[in-house]
Each structure stands twice: as C-alpha cells, then as structure tokens.
Amino acid sequence: MPVIGFLRDTSLPENDRVIAFHRGMNETGYVEGQNVAIEYRSAGGQIDRLPLLVADLIRRQVALIVANTPAALAAKAATTTVPIVFVTGGDPVRVGLVARLNRPGGNVTGISFISAVELAAKQLGLLRELRPGAARIAVLVDPKFPLTERFVSELRAAALAVGQQLIVLDVTSDRDIETAFTRLVERGADVLHGGIGSFMLSHRDRVVALAARHRIPAIYIYRDYVAAGGLMSYGTSVNDAYRLAGIYAGRILKGEKPGDLPVLLPTKFELVINVKTAKALGLEIPDKLLALADEVIE
Numbered sequence: 001m002p003v004i005g006f007l008r009d010t011s012l013p014e015n016d017r018v019i020a021f022h023r024g025m026n027e028t029g030y031v032e033g034q035n036v037a038i039e040y041r042s043a044g045g046q047i048d049r050l051p052l053l054v055a056d057l058i059r060r061q062v063a064l065i066v067a068n069t070p071a072a073l074a075a076k077a078a079t080t081t082v083p084i085v086f087v088t089g090g091d092p093v094r095v096g097l098v099a100r101l102n103r104p105g106g107n108v109t110g111i112s113f114i115s116a117v118e119l120a121a122k123q124l125g126l127l128r129e130l131r132p133g134a135a136r137i138a139v140l141v142d143p144k145f146p147l148t149e150r151f152v153s154e155l156r157a158a159a160l161a162v163g164q165q166l167i168v169l170d171v172t173s174d175r176d177i178e179t180a181f182t183r184l185v186e187r188g189a190d191v192l193h194g195g196i197g198s199f200m201l202s203h204r205d206r207v208v209a210l211a212a213r214h215r216i217p218a219i220y221i222y223r224d225y226v227a228a229g230g231l232m233s234y235g236t237s238v239n240d241a242y243r244l245a246g247i248y249a250g251r252i253l254k255g256e257k258p259g260d261l262p263v264l265l266p267t268k269f270e271l272v273i274n275v276k277t278a279k280a281l282g283l284e285i286p287d288k289l290l291a292l293a294d295e296v297i298e
Contacts, residue, residue, distance in 0.1 A: 001035060001036060001037050002035075002036050002037070002063035002253050003036075003037045003038070003039055003060060003061070003062045003063055004036060004037070004038045004039070004062060004063060004064055004065070004066060004249060004253075005038075005039050005041065005057035005060070005062040005064070005065040005066070005067075006021075006038050006039065006040045006041065006065075006066050006067075007041045007042075007043075007050075007053060007054065007057065007065055007066070007067040007068075007071040007075065008041070008042050008043070008067065008068050008071050008198065009042075009043045009045065009046075009047050009050060009068060009069075009070040009071050009198060010042065010043065010044065010045045010198040010199055010201075010202050011042055011044070011045075011198075011202045012040055012042050016239055017238065017239060017242045018242075020239040020240065020242040020243040020246070021066070021242040021243065021245055021246040021249075022246060023243050023246060024242070024243040024244060024245060024246020024247040024248075024249070024250065025246040025247070025249055025250045026246075027243075027246070027247055027250070028246075028247055028249075028250025028251055028253075028254065029250065029254075030249075030250045030253060036253065039057060039060060039062065041053045041056070041057065043071070045199060045202075047070050047074075047144060050070060050071055050074035051074055051077070051078060053071075053074075054071075054074050054075045054078045054079070055078065057075075057082075058078065058079055058082060062082065063082075063083070063252075063253055064082060064083040064084065064085060064249060064252050064253070064258075065082055065083070065084050065085070066084075066085045066086075066087070066245055066249055067084065067085075067086055067087075068086070068087055068088065068198055069086065069088045069089070069090065069095060069097070069145075069146055069147070070145075070146060070198075072084055072086035072088070072097055072108070072110070073095070073096065073097065073146070076096075076097065076107075076108055079107065080106065080107055081107060082107060083107050083108075083252045083257075083258045084107055084108045084109075084110070084258065085109060085110045085111075085245050085248045085249055085252065085258065086108065086109075086110030086111070086245075087110060087111050087113070087238075087241050087242060087245050088110065088111070088112050088113070089112070089113055089117075089147070089196060089197075089221070089238075090112065090117055090146070090147040090150075091112065091117070091118075092110065092112050092263055094150070095146050095147065097110070098110075098263060101262060101263040101265070102262045102263075103259070103260065103262065104258065104259050104261070104262070104263060105259040106258070106259050107258055107259065108258055108259075109248065109258040109259065109261040109262070109263055110245065110248065110263060110264075111241045111242075111244045111245050111248070111263070111264045112241075112263055112264070112265055112266075113235075113236040113237070113238055113240075113241040113266050117147055117150055117151045117154055117196065118154075119221070119234060119235060119269075120151070120154040120155040120157075120158045120193075121154075121158040121161075122234060123193060123219050123221070123234050124137065124155070124158050124159060124162075124164070124193070126219055126232065126234055126271070126289070127191045127193070127217065127219050127232075128162070129286055129288070129289055130191075130217050130231075130232070130278075130283055130285070130286075130289075131190055131191050131217055133190075134164065134190035134191045135163075135164060135165060135190060136164065136165045136167055136187065136188055136189045136190050136191075137155075137159055137164055137165070137166050137167065137189065137190070137191050137192070137193060138167040138169060138180075138184035138187070138189035138191070138192045138193070138216075139152070139155055139166060139167070139168055139169065139192070139193040139194075139195055140169055140171045140177070140180055140192070140193070140194060140195040140200060140207065141168060141169065141170060141171065141195050141196075141197075142170075142171060142172060142195065142196075142197045142199045142200060143170050143172065144172060144199075145196065145197035145198075145199065147196060147197070148196070148197065151195075151196050152166075152168055155193065156168075167183075167184060167187050167189050169183055169184060171195070171199075171200070172199070174203060174206060177203060177206050177207060177210065178210065181210040181211075181213075181214055184214075184216070185214055185216075189216065190216075190217075191216065191217050191218065191219075192211060192216050192217070192218035192219075193218070193219055193220075194207055194211075194218055194219065194220040194221070194225060194230070196221055201222060201224060201225075204220075204222075204224055204225045204228050204230070205228050207225070207230075208225055208228045208229045208230045209229070211230065211231070212229065212277070212280065212281075215281055215282075217231055217232075217281055217283060218230060218231050218232070219231065219232045219233065219234065220232070220233040220235075221233060221234070221235040222235055222238055223235075223237075223270060223272045223295070224238075226272045226273070226274045226277075226297060227297065229274065229277055230274060230277065231273070231274055231277045231278060231281065231283075232271070232272065232273050232274070233270070233271070233272045234269065234270070234271050234272075235269065235270065236266035236268065236269055236270070237266070237268060237270060240266075240268075241266070244264050248261060248264075270294045270295065271289075271292055271293045271294050271295075272293065272294060272295045272296075272297065273285060273289065273290065273293045273295075273296050273297065274297040275296055275297065275298055276297065276298060
C-alpha cells in the first residue's frame, strides 16, 4: 500500500480540508485505509522542525509528500526524487517552489489558490464600502511566513493609492495577538485586515473574538474566519484547492510525473458576509455588497 506524507508547518488543516483532500483522491480511485495510507505530520508552528519531519517521511519511503508553503520548501530542499504536491496561497514561482507554472519540471507541482497578496487592493476596496471614511488600516502579519514581506508591500501600495495609512502589527504567538489589538486601538485603527498565513488561520477564533470585543470591522482571506464569527472574507476556496491536491496525489500514485503536471490556479473567488456580526458592530451592509456576496451568514 503506498503511503502519502501530509505535512504542514503549523497545525493540521481543519476537518473539511482533509475531507476535501480525500474527495479528490477518491475521484482517482484511492481511499485512505483501503489502497493508500496517509502519515499526518505537523511542526506545530516551529518551522525549524520541518527538516526533521521531512527526513522522517523520507525514511518511511513515502510515495509522495503533500504540503503547505513552508513545508513544501523544506521538502524540496531535502529531496529531488520524492514527488511533492504543494497547496500554497501565493505565487509558487516567486517563492521558489517551481521554475514555471505550465510545466514545472523536477519533482514538485501543486495548487496555488492566490492569497491576499494578489487580492489586497480588492479587499481594501471592500472595507471602504463598509467604512468609506476609514483613514487607518491595521494588518496582522506573521514575519516568519514566506509571503509576508510581499503581502505588506502590496497592501501598503493599495492603501497609499487612496490616501490611507497602514499600521503593520507583527504576530508570532497567541500573546502577540492580544498585544496587537491593544496597539491598533491605541493607534486609532478604523478597520482591520486579518493577514495571511497558516499561523493566523490556526488562531482565527482568537482574532475574531478580539475584533468583536474592540468593535473593529475586519476582512479576512478565508471563509473560515467568517464562519467563526468574523465580518467578511474575500478569496478563493481553500477546500477546493485541497480537493485538487488530492486529485494530483492520485494521478502521481498512478504513475504521472509531478514535473509534467501544470500548477493549477483558481478560477472562482468568494465573498462571504456575516450579517449577524455586522449588526453587532452597528454596520449597515450596503445592498451592493449583499448582491455581490456568494454567501451571507445570518
């Protein structure tokens, strides 16, 4: 029975992500426990543990490794023979996962679901729909995340283009999240961007709760935040990205080479709005936004 290594730098993905990955594998004829096994590994937020986890999976002779951005980079640095399927929220060429999208070559391919790096201007525009007079935007960032520097640069440019000030707040621990909200209130932030990266996503309940406590409108890149009580999200479907990763895993197990499989890019973007949260914040959602929303959570 072939074994897949499922590796992440932070906590393992939510159950719906894993279900989506399984669904993709099922589409190619693979069912966990029947004709394929999966070894799940997490670095628990300690990126420096990734090389050891990768080495362990290689010793176990896994048939391929499925990983998020930091984990995929660690796997690529460790092996040129074990196939790697990444799921990333950024540009895989820019971060060094592949040399090109259409024919990656080597042992790496995967899914890029485009994160807030590419969607920064659109997300800030949606915040302005809710708070037209917002002058100061706070953003939570994990300085260890590979895409953070470019993300902040894109967000700053989008803010400056319309005369808004960007307040950047570094967050690397749960304690930092509390401190960041204290600072954004002290600096008079009008709205909040929840940031990018797996660390922020794994702490979404804390972020959403503090945004509610401080009554600050916020936008996020994943629906997960809105389902947890956040105000609004705009981005691509991460669940569908994991489903596609499952399909690629199955195709590679059947003998296809990862270097011949083009990196898949998203085609659908979702706007999700939590009306209950908006009411708690005293916000009236414009009819235009409600009409554009793909999902409205009551």
